[in-house]
Amino acid sequence: MLEFTDVETSRLRLRRFKDTDLAAFLEYRNDPEVARYQSWEGISEAEAWAFLREQRDLQPGVPGVGMQIAIEHKESGELLGDCYFKLEAEEPRQAELGYSLARAYQGYGFASEAVTAWLSYAFRTFDLHRVIAITDCENSASVTLLERLGMRREGHFIQNIWFKGKWGDEYLYAILREEWERLHG
Numbered sequence: 180m181l182e183f184t185d186v187e188t189s190r191l192r193l194r195r196f197k198d199t200d201l202a203a204f205l206e207y208r209n210d211p212e213v214a215r216y217q218s219w220e221g222i223s224e225a226e227a228w229a230f231l232r233e234q235r236d237l238q239p240g241v242p243g244v245g246m247q248i249a250i251e252h253k254e255s256g257e258l259l260g261d262c263y264f265k266l267e268a269e270e271p272r273q274a275e276l277g278y279s280l281a282r283a284y285q286g287y288g289f290a291s292e293a294v295t296a297w298l299s300y301a302f303r304t305f306d307l308h309r310v311i312a313i314t315d316c317e318n319s320a321s322v323t324l325l326e327r328l329g330m331r332r333e334g335h336f337i338q339n340i341w342f343k344g345k346w347g348d349e350y351l352y353a354i355l356r357e358e359w360e361r362l363h364g
């Protein structure tokens with residue numbers, strides 16, 4: 180099994196979650212603005228500990244098992260947020276991506292920097308063919324990020340999800356390996 184290796188960018192370190200992330204993780208996971216378009220509403224301290232324990236034992240690249248990768252600011256050591264990454268159980272050359280940043284760290288290009296680095300690493304390391312991301316159509320920051328990454332809107336689902344008390348619409352974005360390499364080297 181592949182051991183987790185940190186991925187570094189000029190400002191960031193993508194690494195495994197650790198116990199000292201608890202406070203920062205609890206804070207952004209319980210921020211209603213961060214949760215607004217996510218499947219979750221918030222998290223208790225016990226649930227956050229369980230999450231950290233679970234993450235400690237995961238390795239990336241196990242088909243069907245989603246992993247959350249911590250995004251750390253190298254200079255300050257602060258936890259800024261995380262990337263979600265899962266290889267499809269049935270077809271592990273396809274993967275799904277997700278991301279969250281604490282509110283204070285949005286608007287600095289950190290998500291773009293983290294996701295670009297992670298996808299470049301993941302396309303190579305897991306021999307991926309295609310990566311997808313699904314976003315609420317109203318989540319304009321997420322739509323902008325996916326388009327900035329060069330992902331293509333392939334689907335627009337209308338009221339396909341019962342989401343926080345109402346039917347929601349979602350976009351499906353995707354990018355193929357050769358497209359990623361053309362755009363990001």
Ligand SMILES: CC(C)(COP(=O)(O)OP(=O)(O)OC[C@H]1O[C@@H](n2cnc3c(N)ncnc32)[C@H](O)[C@@H]1OP(=O)(O)O)[C@@H](O)C(=O)NCCC(=O)NCCS
Pocket residue numbers: 212213214216217260277278279280281284285286287288289290291292313314315318320321324327
């Ligand atoms: C989706 C999300 C990660 C996007 O974060 P973000 O900070 O807007 O995304 P980026 O990293 O691409 O940053 C882009 C912004 O940083 C600015 N920026 C500042 N310095 C920059 C730099 N060095 N490089 C690039 N952009 C920079 C850009 O101008 C842009 O600002 P704007 O949105 O005002 O135009 C964030 O909104 C979030 O965590 N939301 C809550 C969780 C969520 O909904 N996740 C998605 C579920 S599908």
